[in-house]
Each structure stands twice: as structure tokens, then as C-alpha cells.
Amino acid sequence: QGVLSNISSITDLGGFDPVWLFLVVGGVMFILGFAGCIGALRENTFLLKFFSVFLGIIFFLELTAGVLAFVFKDWIKDQLYFFINNNIRAYRDDIDLQNLIDFTQEYWQCCGAFGADDWNLNIYFNCTDSNASRERCGVPFSCCTKDPAEDVINTQCGYDARQKPEVDQQIVIYTKGCVPQFEKWLQDNLTIVAGIFIGIALLQVNIAFAAMNCMEE
Numbered sequence: 001q002g003v004l005s006n007i008s009s010i011t012d013l014g015g016f017d018p019v020w021l022f023l024v025v026g027g028v029m030f031i032l033g034f035a036g037c038i039g040a041l042r043e044n045t046f047l048l049k050f051f052s053v054f055l056g057i058i059f060f061l062e063l064t065a066g067v068l069a070f071v072f073k074d075w076i077k078d079q080l081y082f083f084i085n086n087n088i089r090a091y092r093d094d095i096d097l098q099n100l101i102d103f104t105q106e107y108w109q110c111c112g113a114f115g116a117d118d119w120n121l122n123i124y125f126n127c128t129d130s131n132a133s134r135e136r137c138g139v140p141f142s143c144c145t146k147d148p149a150e151d152v153i154n155t156q157c158g159y160d161a162r163q164k165p166e167v168d169q170q171i172v173i174y175t176k177g178c179v180p181q182f183e184k185w186l187q188d189n190l191t192i193v194a195g196i197f198i199g200i201a202l203l204q205v206n207i208a209f210a211a212m213n214c215m216e217e
Contacts, residue, residue: 032058066197081179084113088121091140102142104178108185111143114177116162116169119143127162137163143173 032054039047069076084104091098105111112118119125119139127137139158161173169175 062197062200077179077183080182081113084178085118085121088112088118089123091122092124098140102140105140105142105174106146108178108181109174110176110178110181111139111174112177113179116143116173116175118177119162135159137161139173145171145173 032051035047035054036051038044039051084101087097087101091101116139120127123131124133124135125138125140135158137160139161141153141155141157143161144154144157158173161169164172166175
């Protein structure tokens with residue numbers, strides 16, 4: 001229960017807890033795998049029909065989700081922005097949350113949702129005069145540009161970074177937000193991402209047809 005509570009605090013999104021989504025997806029995958037395996041071993045027509053029909057439904061749901069993601073891409077961008085900023089506020093509340101955000105910012109070479117100033121949302125990093133934190137007007141170390149010659153991470157590299165002029169900030173920290181960086185990555189790797197999804201879809205269709213052929217035999 002404690003583990004689920006920690007995950008919930010990290011992934012909570014507008015009142016919806018994705019932990020339940022993971023549980024539901026895991027349960028569906030178990031039932032589907034069980035039906036397909038037992039149906040094939042026992043040559044059970046009912047289980048094979050259930051398996052093929054359910055796999056077909058999942059395929060069409062994935063297709064629908066892909067179309068909706070393209071149509072409502074601006075809404076998805078807003079939700080991603082909300083999600084990142086929501087977790088920026090709680091950055092110091094949970095070590096797992098810190099690791100998640102730090103990994104994201106290091107991997108995408110970004111800082112905040114749309115820029116480094118998003119860290120004003122955090123009580124430790126905001127630039128208000130009443131903030132007595134040493135991290136005031138700073139950013140986490142994961143926002144810092146990396147020097148290949150450095151073997152040890154300087155966890156204080158982001159201190160006072162946002163007090164510098166924007167030109168100087170670009171030398172010390174990443175100034176691009178994670179949402180634009182993610183969009184750029186998608187555009188750069190669109191062919192690969194589309195190929196992976198098409199490959200998964202074709203595999204599902206082939207499995208469904210194989211199950212139907214087993215029923216006919």
C-alpha cells in the first residue's frame with residue numbers, strides 16, 4: 001500500500017490516478033494471455049473466440065487512440081504541461097519523484113515544462129523575496145548543461161542560475177522546456193515511432209487470424 005501511495009503521489013493527474021490504469025492493463029493482459037494459451041493447448045473454441053475478438057477490440061481501440069491523439073494533440077500538450085508543472089511543485093516531496101523529473105530533464109536536455117522559469121512553481125526554487133532557501137532562483141542539477149570532462153555530478157550547479165541574464169543562462173543550464181523537446185524528439189523519430197506501432201498492430205492482427213484458423217481446424 002505504501003508503494004502504491006508513493007507512485008500515486010508521483011503520477012496523479014487532475015484527480016485521475018494512473019496506478020489504476022496500470023492495474024487494469026495488467027489484469028487485461030493476464031486474462032488475454034491466459035485465454036489464448038489455454039485455448040490453444042486445450043483447443044477450446046470458446047477461449048480462442050474470446051481471445052481473437054478481444055484482440056480485435058484492442059486493435060481498434062489502439063487505432064482510435066492514435067487518431068484521437070493526432071486530432072487532439074493540443075489538448076494532450078496541455079495535459080503534459082499540467083502534469084510536469086504539477087510534479088515540479090512536489091519535487092522535494094518524494095525521492096522517486098525527484099528521480100523521475102531529473103531523469104526526464106537529463107534525457108531530453110530540458111528544464112521545466114516550457115522553460116526554466118517553471119521552477120518558480122516550487123517553493124524552494126521560486127524567486128520571491130520571501131524565499132529564504134539557498135536554492136532560490138535556481139534549478140535542479142538535472143537542468144545543468146553537462147561537461148563531458150566531469151565524472152562527478154555537481155548537485156549545486158543550478159544555484160542562482162536564473163538570476164543571470166538569459167544569454168549566460170544558456171551556458172549553464174538547459175533553457176528549453178521538456179514539452180517542446182519531446183515534440184522535437186517525436187518529429188525527429190516519427191518514422192521509427194510509427195513503424196513500431198504499425199509493427200505491433202500487424203502482430204496483433206496476425207495473432208488474431210492465427211487463433212481464428214485454429215478454431216476452423
